[in-house]
Amino acid sequence: MRPFLTSLITAATVITAAAFSVGDGTAIAAADSGASESVAEDYHAAVDVIADYWAQQAPEMFGIDYEPPTVRGVIDPGDATACGPMPEMNAIYCPRDHSVQFGSDYLELADSIGDVIVYDVVAHEWGHAILAQVPSSLVEDPQELQAECLAGGALGDLARDGVIVVEDGDLEEVVKLFRYSDAPGDAHGTAEQQALAFAAGWRQGPAACFE
Ligand SMILES: [Zn+2]
Incomplete structure (x- = not known):
């Protein structure tokens, strides 16, 4: 396991307050046990709201014929993807078949960190x-x-539209997540860089990501 993920788990007690829920207030709190069930619920809810969001926003925002990615679901480490075996503790967008897939072990972190x-x-x-x-020309490398x-x-x-509800916490708590995911040299950036990137989008919407 990568060190920063271990740190994330250690930090779970700090972050348990960060809970998202979908819809009109049925809380889906990570603190509930029956954890895997709750992760699956969160996963399906997240895919639903993100898929709807981009289907509505992408054509207008970018003037493109938006093609949603194929959602290949939650798979286990080592399972085949069009980009090779699923790595441990990861999630993948694979450009070869324009698909997204999510490692079961990775999403299970929600049990300890929060949904x-x-x-x-x-x-x-x-x-x-x-x-x-x-x-x-708009894409960073x-x-x-x-x-x-x-x-x-x-x-x-989605939070501004009331589609998702951030409960018992706010941006600070979301950002805390990144303080523990510092991986120097990793393409994902340092914790601070990730937090700043997330926060810029969070505050201003996706347009902030193309400035
Ligand atoms: Zn990525």
């Missing part, structure tokens, strides 16, 4: 699927922080 991670991971991979379709910005942008807009 916010499920929303963030789904929104992040979807961000890559968006970046694959916008004019390449590496695109990780831009994908994280788009995750914040989509989730921020």
Whole structure:
């Protein structure tokens, strides 16, 4: 396991307050046991709201014929994807078949960290699927922080629209997640860079990710 993930788990007690829920207030709190069930619920809810969000926003925002990624679901490490075996503790956007897939072990982190991670991971991979379709002149290289910005942008807009509800916490608590995911040299950037990218999108929507 990568060190920063261990740190994330250690930090879980700090972050349990960050809970997202969908709809009119049925809380889906990570603190509830029956954990895997709750992760699955969060996963499906996250895919639903992110898919709807981009189906509505992408054509207008980017002037493109938006093609949603194929959602290949939650798979186990080692399972085949069009981009090779699923790595441990990861989620993938695969450009070869324009698909997203999520490692079961990775999403299970929600049991200890909080369900916010499920929303963030789904929104992040979807961000890559968006970046694959916008004019390449708009896409940063590496695109990780831009994908994280788009995750914040989509989730921020969804929160503003009342589609998702951030409970018992706010942006600070979301941002705490990144303080423990510092991986120097990783294309995803340092914790601070990730937090700033997420926060820029969260506050201003996806347009902030193309400035
Ligand atoms: Zn990424």
